[in-house]
Amino acid sequence: MQKPRTTSGLDLHLVLVGSGRRESLERALRDAVRSGRLAPGARLPSTRALARDLGVARNTVVEAYGLLAAEGWLTSRPGSATRVAAHAFAPRPEPAVAGPGARPVRFDLRPGAPDLASFPRRAWTNALQRALQEASPAALGYPPAQGLVELRRALADYLGRARGVDAAADRIVVCSGFAQGLEIACRLLGGTTVALEAFGHRRHREIVETATGMPAATLPVDDGGAVVGRLRETAAGAVLLTPAHQFPLGVPLAPERRMQVIEWAREAGGVVIEDDYDGEFRYDRRAVGALQALAPEHVIYAGTASKTLAPGLRLGWLVLPARLIGDVSAVREVIDGPSALDQLALAELLGNGGYDRHVRRCRLSYRQRHDRLVAAISGVPGARVRGVAAGLQALIDLPPGRTEAEVIASAAARGLTLNGLASFARDATPHAPALVAGYATPPAHAFSGAVARLVATLRDVASPTGGPRAGP
Numbered sequence: 038m039q040k041p042r043t044t045s046g047l048d049l050h051l052v053l054v055g056s057g058r059r060e061s062l063e064r065a066l067r068d069a070v071r072s073g074r075l076a077p078g079a080r081l082p083s084t085r086a087l088a089r090d091l092g093v094a095r096n097t098v099v100e101a102y103g104l105l106a107a108e109g110w111l112t113s114r115p116g117s118a119t120r121v122a123a124h125a126f127a128p129r130p131e132p133a134v135a136g137p138g139a140r141p142v143r144f145d146l147r148p149g150a151p152d153l154a155s156f157p158r159r160a161w162t163n164a165l166q167r168a169l170q171e172a173s174p175a176a177l178g179y180p181p182a183q184g185l186v187e188l189r190r191a192l193a194d195y196l197g198r199a200r201g202v203d204a205a206a207d208r209i210v211v212c213s214g215f216a217q218g219l220e221i222a223c224r225l226l227g228g229t230t231v232a233l234e235a236f237g238h239r240r241h242r243e244i245v246e247t248a249t250g251m252p253a254a255t256l257p258v259d260d261g262g263a264v265v266g267r268l269r270e271t272a273a274g275a276v277l278l279t280p281a282h283q284f285p286l287g288v289p290l291a292p293e294r295r296m297q298v299i300e301w302a303r304e305a306g307g308v309v310i311e312d313d314y315d316g317e318f319r320y321d322r323r324a325v326g327a328l329q330a331l332a333p334e335h336v337i338y339a340g341t342a343s344k345t346l347a348p349g350l351r352l353g354w355l356v357l358p359a360r361l362i363g364d365v366s367a368v369r370e371v372i373d374g375p376s377a378l379d380q381l382a383l384a385e386l387l388g389n390g391g392y393d394r395h396v397r398r399c400r401l402s403y404r405q406r407h408d409r410l411v412a413a414i415s416g417v418p419g420a421r422v423r424g425v426a427a428g429l430q431a432l433i434d435l436p437p438g439r440t441e442a443e444v445i446a447s448a449a450a451r452g453l454t455l456n457g458l459a460s461f462a463r464d465a466t467p468h469a470p471a472l473v474a475g476y477a478t479p480p481a482h483a484f485s486g487a488v489a490r491l492v493a494t495l496r497d498v499a500s501p502t503g504g505p506r507a508g509p
């Protein structure tokens with residue numbers, strides 16, 4: 038079933054790939070929603086029309102619609118057309134809860150983005166210009182499945198040097214950010230059960246469980262990172278980890294657990310998906326090297342330019358075990374990679390040292406922000422910053438007796454947007470109330486104001502009356 042087909046009436050173009058008609062149809066519909074081709078609220082063809090156009094049994098379409106409705110992608114009401122759900126796919130971080138009377142958002146401490154105002158525009162423009170001047174006409178054709186070799190070579194050099202990754206250009210796959218890297222990894226691993234950290238990025242859970250339909254298990258997380266010793270109690274054949282700096286708790290995976298998870302992978306034939314999203318940013322001592330170097334045949338290493346440069350570039354990379362490389366072309370037939378020009382520009386920036394210079398500049402600036410945040414919070418009774426000095430986010434334990442929702446609402450009244458730890462908890466994992474503060478998010482001129490509002494909010498809720506007082 039490789040042929041593209043077009044439904045009549047409503048112009049819905051779906052490509053069914055792979056065996057299993059219902060699964061292929063579900064996948065094609067999810068892809069269409071995720072890519073925005075089917076917008077929220079869009080009407081779908083009737084089951085009869087779609088079945089006729091695709092040459093499948095009507096029941097196949099009825100079942101696919103039913104399952105996607107149960108998963109929240111579609112809505113259907115008796116007597117009316119099936120439609121794409123209003124919030125079927127939300128690529129941005131969870132919106133913060135704004136209480137009544139919230140001021141317009143002027144300050145943002147949600148995690149997820151670096152300081153976008155510091156994007157190296159001149160260096161990027163120069164790299165792009167140079168790349169364009171030197172690109173052969175062939176380089177502007179469809180990029181190869183693994184990405185342009187110029188970028189893969191530059192990444193192999195950088196990852197080996199900066200992150201200790203065992204990387205060779207022929208093991209690298211360039212992808213549209215980590216999000217797509219994770220989707221590719223899942224597709225390569227087939228229906229394997231994936232263990233997910235009990236706290237993590239909601240979008241990544243959605244990619245594993247909903248977009249690629251992988252069975253998932255939960256791994257508890259404590260002060261030593263993911264409790265990987267529990268992997269054997271699950272049916273998992275793969276595990277998604279943030280070993281350098283657990284997201285969002287901020288702790289590194291304890292050294293003995295690094296060994297433990299590698300032993301599990303070797304013994305069980307398992308795969309570790311290593312999300313090295315902010316490994317470049319470690320402020321207290323030398324960065325912890327990539328786990329991948331310990332067992333390159335059992336680890337899918339994943340990196341991204343979203344924290345070092347900007348998420349808008351949608352540039353990321355995987356380093357794959359040799360046995361998985363052969364299947365990448367088939368996956369690329371259904372999901373496209375990043376623009377050839379952006380790939381060439383990043384290769385140029387890595388090659389001319391501009392990337393390293395930018396990372397060093399950002400590291401210094403984020404380190405100062407981290408230290409200022411910690412100093413400011415240390416003056417608030419009952420509040421505490423947890424996690425190592427690294428990355429772009431910090432976990433702030435709340436004063437006793439306070440809930441995340443009330444702190445978030447109180448901050449919103451001051452024009453400050455925050456995320457609580459609950460929005461990153463899988464299966465409503467119980468936890469002590471905390472905030473996840475993305476201290477890289479505000480532009481430099483707004484950082485002091487954002488921290489002042491955070492401190493004022495925490496002081497208010499820590500005070501015996503808990504009521505708002507005058508302040509920023």
Ligand SMILES: Cc1ncc(COP(=O)(O)O)c(C=O)c1O
Pocket residue numbers: 148149150213214215216217238279284312314340341342343348352353
């Ligand atoms: C845990 C984690 N991994 C990876 C990423 C980067 O994702 P992407 O490369 O898709 O922008 C983020 C971004 O917020 C993240 O929080």
